[in-house]
Amino acid sequence: MNGWGKRTGLRLGLALLLIGVCAGADYRLGGSVVPSFYNLTIDVLSNADEPTVFNGEVSIAVQVVGTAEVRQITLHKDAIDIEECWLYNESGDQVQPIDSSQLTYEEATQQLTVPLSQALANGAYTLGFKYTGKIRTDMAGLFSASYVEQDTGKTKWLAVTQMQRINARLVFPCFDEPAFKAQFQLQIVRPSGYEAISNTKLLYSSAESKDRFVDHFEVTPAMSTYLLAFIIAEYTARGNVSEFAVLTRPEFYNKTEFSFQVGQRVVAAYDELFQQPYASLGNDVLQYATSPRFPHNGMENWGLIIYSDDVLVKEPGYTDGWSDKEFTIRIIAHETSHMWFGDSVTFSWWSYFWLNEAFARYYEYFMAHQLYPEYRLDEQFVVRQMQLIFATDAVNSTQPMTSPEASIQTPSQIGYKFSSIAYAKGACIVRMWRNVMGANNFDTAIRNYLKQNHLGNTRPNDLFNHLIKNWPADQYVNQEHFLSDFTEQVGYPMLIVNASRNNHVVYVEQQRFLLNRGDGSDPDLRYTVPITYATNLAPDFENLTPKIYHHKPVNLVELSFEEEAIDWIVLNLKQSNYYRVLYDKPLWDSLQVAPVLLQPQWRAPWRTGPRLSTIFSTSLVWATSTTRMCSNSWST
Numbered sequence: 075m076n077g078w079g080k081r082t083g084l085r086l087g088l089a090l091l092l093i094g095v096c097a098g099a100d101y102r103l104g105g106s107v108v109p110s111f112y113n114l115t116i117d118v119l120s121n122a123d124e125p126t127v128f129n130g131e132v133s134i135a136v137q138v139v140g141t142a143e144v145r146q147i148t149l150h151k152d153a154i155d156i157e158e159c160w161l162y163n164e165s166g167d168q169v170q171p172i173d174s175s176q177l178t179y180e181e182a183t184q185q186l187t188v189p190l191s192q193a194l195a196n197g198a199y200t201l202g203f204k205y206t207g208k209i210r211t212d213m214a215g216l217f218s219a220s221y222v223e224q225d226t227g228k229t230k231w232l233a234v235t236q237m238q239r240i241n242a243r244l245v246f247p248c249f250d251e252p253a254f255k256a257q258f259q260l261q262i263v264r265p266s267g268y269e270a271i272s273n274t275k276l277l278y279s280s281a282e283s284k285d286r287f288v289d290h291f292e293v294t295p296a297m298s299t300y301l302l303a304f305i306i307a308e309y310t311a312r313g314n315v316s317e318f319a320v321l322t323r324p325e326f327y328n329k330t331e332f333s334f335q336v337g338q339r340v341v342a343a344y345d346e347l348f349q350q351p352y353a354s355l356g357n358d359v360l361q362y363a364t365s366p367r368f369p370h371n372g373m374e375n376w377g378l379i380i381y382s383d384d385v386l387v388k389e390p391g392y393t394d395g396w397s398d399k400e401f402t403i404r405i406i407a408h409e410t411s412h413m414w415f416g417d418s419v420t421f422s423w424w425s426y427f428w429l430n431e432a433f434a435r436y437y438e439y440f441m442a443h444q445l446y447p448e449y450r451l452d453e454q455f456v457v458r459q460m461q462l463i464f465a466t467d468a469v470n471s472t473q474p475m476t477s478p479e480a481s482i483q484t485p486s487q488i489g490y491k492f493s494s495i496a497y498a499k500g501a502c503i504v505r506m507w508r509n510v511m512g513a514n515n516f517d518t519a520i521r522n523y524l525k526q527n528h529l530g531n532t533r534p535n536d537l538f539n540h541l542i543k544n545w546p547a548d549q550y551v552n553q554e555h556f557l558s559d560f561t562e563q564v565g566y567p568m569l570i571v572n573a574s575r576n577n578h579v580v581y582v583e584q585q586r587f588l589l590n591r592g593d594g595s596d597p598d599l600r601y602t603v604p605i606t607y608a609t610n611l612a613p614d615f616e617n618l619t620p621k622i623y624h625h626k627p628v629n630l631v632e633l634s635f636e637e638e639a640i641d642w643i644v645l646n647l648k649q650s651n652y653y654r655v656l657y658d659k660p661l662w663d664s665l666q667v668a669p670v671l672l673q674p675q676w677r678a679p680w681r682t683g684p685r686l687s688t689i690f691s692t693s694l695v696w697a698t699s700t701t702r703m704c705s706n707s708w709s710t
């Protein structure tokens with residue numbers, strides 16, 4: 075997903091207040107009843123003029139496993155009304171009659187419990203529900219949107235889904251946790267004049283009556299509930315809906331050439347990078363669809379990425395839309411990467427949400443840069459992502475990328491993980507790993523991680539194992555510490571750099587960077603810090619392989635220049651790693667007159683924008699600001 079701030083950001087404050095209110099309740103489903111297949115029928119737009127309700131029917135194939143006695147089945151639902159419930163055994167016989175008035179619902183946990191008169195033996199069962207639900211207006215679950223068609227002036231309706239984070243339960247009773255992956259078979263009943271699209275290929279449509287049709291979709295790969303999606307609308311497709319297509323309202327058809335072209339390039343590039351072609355993941359089709367109302371820039375439902383209209387709809391021949399097109403490219407690169415990072419391989423619980431979004435945000439910039447280098451998104455990344463998140467991550471209200479699983483339980487705690495820490499800091503950390511390991515080692519690790527966990531769920535260690543396996547032999551560092559320091563701890567270090575002995579020696583110390591040391595933050599956190607540098611003796615700004623690490627137990631790192639003293643030194647080249655640098659006054663002064671700075675390409679940094687700030691001056695920029703910000707506690 076991208077653009078979480080549109081809705082979630084506003085709610086975050088409130089959400090935080092609610093954390094812990096229901097500390098006693100158990101929010102997690104047990105593992106005794108495991109779903110594998112949902113057969114779901116949704117009947118919508120009974121009254122096409124104003125769609126407000128839908129009828130649903132779902133049969134869930136479940137497996138009863140383990141040794142615990144199963145005397146009830148608990149799953150999720152929210153704001154749907156159950157009319158009937160049934161339970162069949164593997165031969166299709168009723169196990170016991172279930173009186174739907176006996177079902178219980180707990181509002182805090184959004185759990186629905188089906189009581190059983192006798193315990194279930196291990197084995198396969200089918201749990202079914204007939205229910206009704208609301209087509210909502212709050213852009214959660216199944217919701218409605220509308221627009222006025224230009225030529226006719228008619229108001230057109232569409233029904234759209236957004237299941238992330240935990241809104242699938244607004245559309246059907248389900249085991250709504252990301253690790254309960256299952257296959258889905260969907261039937262949509264809709265009026266004539268509309269079409270339904272979903273994650274997978276439309277198999278066929280059958281007539282239910284003169285003006286109502288049933289669209290039958292191919293079974294999905296095993297995936298998390300939050301990735302199910304469908305839309306009922308009037309659509310026109312550019313491309314081949316059995317392979318790759320952009321779907322919009324008919325009057326936008328001529329405005330989707332650009333996004334169609336970007337999509338084709340992006341998919342081909344990921345196919346090559348990950349060496350696991352999209353279609354080989356288990357779903358032949360990839361559709362990009364748009365909605366005039368949508369809570370995010372895009373949502374990565376497997377096979378049906380839904381975007382806000384403004385992401386995909388561009389005037390043809392529009393040449394001055396420089397940043398506009400950049401936006402389209404970035405969001406497409408982001409959402410499409412989720413087909414691998416998120417859809418095929420999914421975090422096992424919301425506390426590890428960054429396993430999706432750190433990579434999506436990283437590729438949003440760096441895959442976009444590979445394909446459209448004219449936007450220099452590699453350099454923009456530092457300004458727009460790293461420097462932005464540096465502020466968030468330097469105050470007490472920040473959070474670690476990885477939270478303990480037990481601390482993320484309630485719906486509002488899950489919402490708390492949808493933070494720019496998961497996205498922007500996550501992407502900075504991913505970038506640091508790739509810089510430190512080298513691109514080839516990193517890409518190999520990523521391919522193996524994606525391959526090994528195809529259709530599975532992961533925790534950070536599943537990723538770390540592959541990074542460590544591909545760690546370059548000449549990089550001496552405790553990889554576990556390096557990987558966990560930046561993901562399990564909050565914040566980041568500032569390296570404090572002093573020259574000594576007439577510039578024959580440079581000392582480097584670390585201290586956590588904080589905007590206000592009295593705000594309750596832990597100032598003593600330490601990190602395993604990779605150090606890169608250039609000097610006037612070796613003015614190489616391109617080699618991002620660390621020359622040395624600042625290991626946590628060491629107080630002072632010494633860089634010595636015995637043969638010849640340096641005039642100047644720059645650390646953290648291209649701000650390739652996640653930290654700031656503070657130079658002492660003499661070093662700082664020498665940087666300001668360093669000849670490399672006086673070359674034309676480095677001049678006027680604040681006007682030319684990202685180039686200079688990323689290659690060189692970000693260290694300076696931050697040296698300046700850290701000097702100011704830390705003036706109470708540290709003076710140069």
Ligand SMILES: *[C@@H]1O[C@H](CO)[C@@H](O)[C@H](O)[C@H]1NC(C)=O
Pocket residue numbers: 113114115131259261
């Ligand atoms: C799924 O449900 C539909 C509608 O109830 C039914 O026609 C179809 O046979 C079911 N498919 C499977 C595989 O159970």
Ligand SMILES: *[C@@H]1O[C@H](CO)[C@@H](O)[C@H](O)[C@H]1NC(C)=O
Pocket residue numbers: 163164165166167168
């Ligand atoms: C299902 O239930 C019926 C009726 O109780 C029984 O005859 C049948 O053996 C059961 N099938 C399985 C697979 O347990």
Ligand SMILES: *[C@@H]1O[C@H](CO)[C@@H](O)[C@H](O)[C@H]1NC(C)=O
Pocket residue numbers: 314315316317
């Ligand atoms: C669309 O894709 C399908 C599946 O790959 C293919 O069989 C069909 O020929 C394509 N249609 C067109 C018009 O290219």
Ligand SMILES: *[C@@H]1O[C@H](CO)[C@@H](O)[C@H](O)[C@H]1NC(C)=O
Pocket residue numbers: 324325326327328
């Ligand atoms: C799209 O462009 C074609 C050719 O310029 C034009 O004939 C057609 O009317 C346009 N369609 C729409 C929906 O604007």
Ligand SMILES: *[C@@H]1O[C@H](CO)[C@@H](O)[C@H](O)[C@H]1NC(C)=O
Pocket residue numbers: 571572574581630658709710
């Ligand atoms: C670095 O410089 C600061 C301020 O000039 C000084 O307080 C500190 O002791 C120096 N550290 C080293 C290791 O020289």
Ligand SMILES: *[C@@H]1O[C@H](CO)[C@@H](O)[C@H](O)[C@H]1NC(C)=O
Pocket residue numbers: 470471593594595
């Ligand atoms: C700082 O953050 C911690 C952890 O979230 C919290 O427990 C503490 O109350 C905060 N301190 C202040 C002064 O806000």
Ligand SMILES: [Zn+2]
Pocket residue numbers: 075076408409412430431434435
């Ligand atoms: Zn995303």
